[in-house]
Amino acid sequence: MIRLAGGDALLRAMGAERIPFVFGVVGGKLGAFLHAASRHPTIRYIGARHEGNAAMMASCVNAATGQLGVVVGECGSGGGNLVPGIAIANANNLPMLVVTSNNQHAASYPARGMFAEMDTESVFRPITKWNAAVHDGRRIPELVHRALNEAFTGRPGPVHLDVPQDIMRGAFDYEERAFSAQPAAYRPIFGPAPTASQVTAAADLLIGAKRPLLLAGGGVTAAGATENFRALAAALNAAAAATQMGNGSIASDDPRFIGLAWVCGGDGFLRACREADVVLAVCCRFSSWLRGDGTLLNADARLVHIDIDAHAIGKYVPVTVGICADAKCALEAINAAVAARRPTAPRRDWVQELGITYRSYRGTLDKLAETRDAVMHPAALAHAIGVSLPADALIAFDGGHTTFWSNDFTPAPAPRTRFNEPGMSQLGFGLPWAIALKLLHPARPVFNITGDGAFGFTLQELDTARRLGLPVITIIHNNASWGVIKLGFEKAGFEFGAGADYGTGLAGTDYAAIAKGFGGHGETVERSEDFKPALQRALASGLPAVIDCRVRFVPHPGMAHFARMSSAGVG
Numbered sequence: 140m141i142r143l144a145g146g147d148a149l150l151r152a153m154g155a156e157r158i159p160f161v162f163g164v165v166g167g168k169l170g171a172f173l174h175a176a177s178r179h180p181t182i183r184y185i186g187a188r189h190e191g192n193a194a195m196m197a198s199c200v201n202a203a204t205g206q207l208g209v210v211v212g213e214c215g216s217g218g219g220n221l222v223p224g225i226a227i228a229n230a231n232n233l234p235m236l237v238v239t240s241n242n243q244h245a246a247s248y249p250a251r252g253m254f255a256e257m258d259t260e261s262v263f264r265p266i267t268k269w270n271a272a273v274h275d276g277r278r279i280p281e282l283v284h285r286a287l288n289e290a291f292t293g294r295p296g297p298v299h300l301d302v303p304q305d306i307m308r309g310a311f312d313y314e315e316r317a318f319s320a321q322p323a324a325y326r327p328i329f330g331p332a333p334t335a336s337q338v339t340a341a342a343d344l345l346i347g348a349k350r351p352l353l354l355a356g357g358g359v360t361a362a363g364a365t366e367n368f369r370a371l372a373a374a375l376n377a378a379a380a381a382t383q384m385g386n387g388s389i390a391s392d393d394p395r396f397i398g399l400a401w402v403c404g405g406d407g408f409l410r411a412c413r414e415a416d417v418v419l420a421v422c423c424r425f426s427s428w429l430r431g432d433g434t435l436l437n438a439d440a441r442l443v444h445i446d447i448d449a450h451a452i453g454k455y456v457p458v459t460v461g462i463c464a465d466a467k468c469a470l471e472a473i474n475a476a477v478a479a480r481r482p483t484a485p486r487r488d489w490v491q492e493l494g495i496t497y498r499s500y501r502g503t504l505d506k507l508a509e510t511r512d513a514v515m516h517p518a519a520l521a522h523a524i525g526v527s528l529p530a531d532a533l534i535a536f537d538g539g540h541t542t543f544w545s546n547d548f549t550p551a552p553a554p555r556t557r558f559n560e561p562g563m564s565q566l567g568f569g570l571p572w573a574i575a576l577k578l579l580h581p582a583r584p585v586f587n588i589t590g591d592g593a594f595g596f597t598l599q600e601l602d603t604a605r606r607l608g609l610p611v612i613t614i615i616h617n618n619a620s621w622g623v624i625k626l627g628f629e630k631a632g633f634e635f636g637a638g639a640d641y642g643t644g645l646a647g648t649d650y651a652a653i654a655k656g657f658g659g660h661g662e663t664v665e666r667s668e669d670f671k672p673a674l675q676r677a678l679a680s681g682l683p684a685v686i687d688c689r690v691r692f693v694p695h696p697g698m699a700h701f702a703r704m705s706s707a708g709v710g
């Protein structure tokens with residue numbers, strides 16, 4: 140037996156997950172946990188300037204590495220502030236462990252008029268996969284392992300434990316072996332695998348297809364199945380695209396790459412959806428990003444849908460073959476079945492034609508990038524960024540309309556190199572994610588490309604970056620407005636002028652000066668040709684930096700399709 144403080148037991152029980160960081164904002168009731176973390180040989184506590192941003196950083200840990208993100212929040216407002224980051228983990232299926240403190244057990248559940256009371260168990264229930272309050276310190280290892288089982292099994296996501304201060308601080312007796320359990324002891328590590336008949340049915344359809352389209356969602360990256368996905372695309376000579384969470388599953392320079400898989404993914408992708416006769420969707424849940432009004436896929440296409448979450452299969456789009464399985468297990472088996480029956484890849488004029496359509500779409504964007512106006516065109520800036528950032532860059536794409544340009548002009552060469560946040564589409568995630576990326580990959584250059592509106596949500600984390608010596612670089616498409624919303628209001632017939640801007644205007648802020656105020660490097664750029672030298676100075680500064688690029692708002696060509704996403708697609 141071993142006698143430990145509850146906070147210490149909490150940390151030890153999650154130890155087998157090889158957690159790199161605990162993120163949070165300090166609070167007295169979290170003390171025992173943070174004390175244990177400070178003495179841990181490999182875990183580092185990262186103090187942010189807002190719990191919501193700390194939770195965003197924690198959610199990035201899984202997106203960037205597959206490891207577990209951990210975040211803490213003090214009882215009451217500290218816990219309440221966690222909501223934005225928990226929502227991101229929940230909406231994007233990212234395992235994360237959230238720990239909140241609470242008042243004395245005797246004064247909680249129900250609360251007894253203490254200061255800083257909040258029923259975080261109820262508040263977080265709809266945005267976590269599972270949560271519980273710890274009512275008895277002796278159950279900490281069991282509850283942590285159960286939480287981790289929930290976080291990683293089936294549809295992955297965030298889990299939460301609420302721990303009263305006397306349990307966090309109090310000493311309890313534990314069996315030592317409770318802390319040496321490896322993950323395989325409390326959660327399944329492999330599978331589930333597909334059945335033989337499912338594999339045969341999928342291979343039959345794919346081999347018989349004239350115009351096969353392969354779609355990769357985030358589960359391909361999470362399962363480590365990128366090579367299997369690419370191998371199947373090559374073996375079938377199929378068109379391939381990846382969603383924002385699966386971005387990079389097919390390299391952007393692969394001849395079968397036809398654009399990003401979403402409603403505004405461009406002519407190549409939309410044409411492939413219209414014309415494909417068989418679609419293999421691996422871990423994409425056909426959210427509104429892929430569904431448009433109804434579905435983007437033609438009604439006669441036959442769908443093979445692989446997902447580890449049985450509930451995602453056939454939910455919005457009818458399937459011909461549904462396979463509830465781990466992406467890697469399923470793709471390995473389908474690859475073997477295809478190789479056994481079709482050892483050489485077929486010639487496919489359709490895939491070549493799609494390539495031409497995609498390149499012509501790219502040509503339109505490149506033409507826009509040549510525009511030279513008094514105020515910079517966003518395509519000109521996005522192009523300058525795309526050709527200037529180092530090849531090994533890790534980039535978060537934040538902002539509203541800005542993400543359209545970023546995705547097209549800085550496409551993903553590999554998974555876990557470009558980071559969107561499609562699930563919540565929460566503005567401001569970019570800087571916290573860039574900070575987490577730099578912590579996880581200190582040797583790689585890390586960027587946050589964002590809108591000016593988005594940056595305002597979390598820019599105080601420039602302080603965290605400077606305190607911790609993390610030279611992340613934020614590049615702002617500063618159109619002095621909540622750009623895409625302003626466009627929407629204009630289209631809806633709102634009359635602008637004479638002081639009426641409906642809250643869409645954001646002119647007058649000097650983001651370079653803000654960066655300097657936080658102890659970082661800041662510059663303003665007004666012409667696309669000035670971007671690269673500014674970037675070089677930012678890199679050379681060795682400081683967290685902000686390059687405030689003044690652009691005008693111009694609707695991206697994909698905007699024509701954007702409204703389809705907001706349609707309920709019902710009836």
Ligand SMILES: Cc1ncc(C[n+]2csc(CCOP(=O)(O)OP(=O)(O)O)c2C)c(N)n1
Pocket residue numbers: 537538539540541542564565566567589590591592593594596616618620621622623624
């Ligand atoms: C936290 C949050 N609040 C509000 C919104 C709604 N919203 C979506 S896009 C947008 C405007 C984004 O402006 P900006 O970041 O400057 O990018 P731009 O569209 O100008 O490129 C807003 C307010 C949101 N997605 N997230």
